[in-house]
Amino acid sequence: xxxxxxxxxxxxxxxxxxxxxxxxxxxxxxxxxxxxxxxxxxxxxxxxxxxxxxxxxxxxxxxxxxxxxxxxxxxxxxxxxxxxxxxxxxxxxxxxxxxxxxxxxxxxxxxxxxx
Amino acid sequence: xxxxxxxxxxxxxxxxxxxxxxxxxxxxxxxxxxxxxxxxxxxxxxxxxxxxxxxxxxxxxxxxxxxxxxxxxxxxxxxxxxxxxxxxxxxxxxxxxxxxxxxxxxxxxxxxxx
Numbered sequence: 001x002x003x004x005x006x007x008x009x010x011x012x013x014x015x016x017x018x019x020x021x022x023x024x025x026x027x028x029x030x031x032x033x034x035x036x037x038x039x040x041x042x043x044x045x046x047x048x049x050x051x052x053x054x055x056x057x058x059x060x061x062x063x064x065x066x067x068x069x070x071x072x073x074x075x076x077x078x079x080x081x082x083x084x085x086x087x088x089x090x091x092x093x094x095x096x097x098x099x100x101x102x103x104x105x106x107x108x109x110x111x112x113x114x115x
Numbered sequence: 116x117x118x119x120x121x122x123x124x125x126x127x128x129x130x131x132x133x134x135x136x137x138x139x140x141x142x143x144x145x146x147x148x149x150x151x152x153x154x155x156x157x158x159x160x161x162x163x164x165x166x167x168x169x170x171x172x173x174x175x176x177x178x179x180x181x182x183x184x185x186x187x188x189x190x191x192x193x194x195x196x197x198x199x200x201x202x203x204x205x206x207x208x209x210x211x212x213x214x215x216x217x218x219x220x221x222x223x224x225x226x227x228x229x
Binding site for chain 1: 119149151156157158159160161164205207214215216217218219220221222
């Protein structure tokens, strides 16, 4: 059974640029959630995707957007990068029945640095 | 709305001593509670969870936690610390009403002294 994978591992971008982060969910899972973890803080919920539709969003601006594909993999896109976007971005997959999901399994994260 | 407070951002214990990490939560509906561990430069690994049923929950690596509704607490313990327990620990809350989205505390970094 393959776990949650994320790419790339590390990324350095310049303020104002756009970035795309990718996540492959664990086999059998149909729900993907994204979290932002700033240095020294706990993860914060960005949004969740269930069956290719957004299923809840945290307190993040619209320049944070996402996609889920038919194979349940997912992308997180961030436009107009700001210095405060520097963080570890974590993807978590889970299995949901009727939008109620169970325990989430996390990937290793993508470390984004904005200069 | 739901929230989590972890008391103590850093905890130092001696090898073989009791590990106690404190977590208090706020939730207007029955909560689901979790403890995750994060090793340097890695993602989060689930240690244990409480959803319903028995309030004393046993997890991996010898950890356990007790759900106390009256105290809105979910403290994590391990009777005897091992050097490999040095990591950051996060308490999280979710609920069916919140669509099982996790709200995390700020984390507690554990240092184990030989």
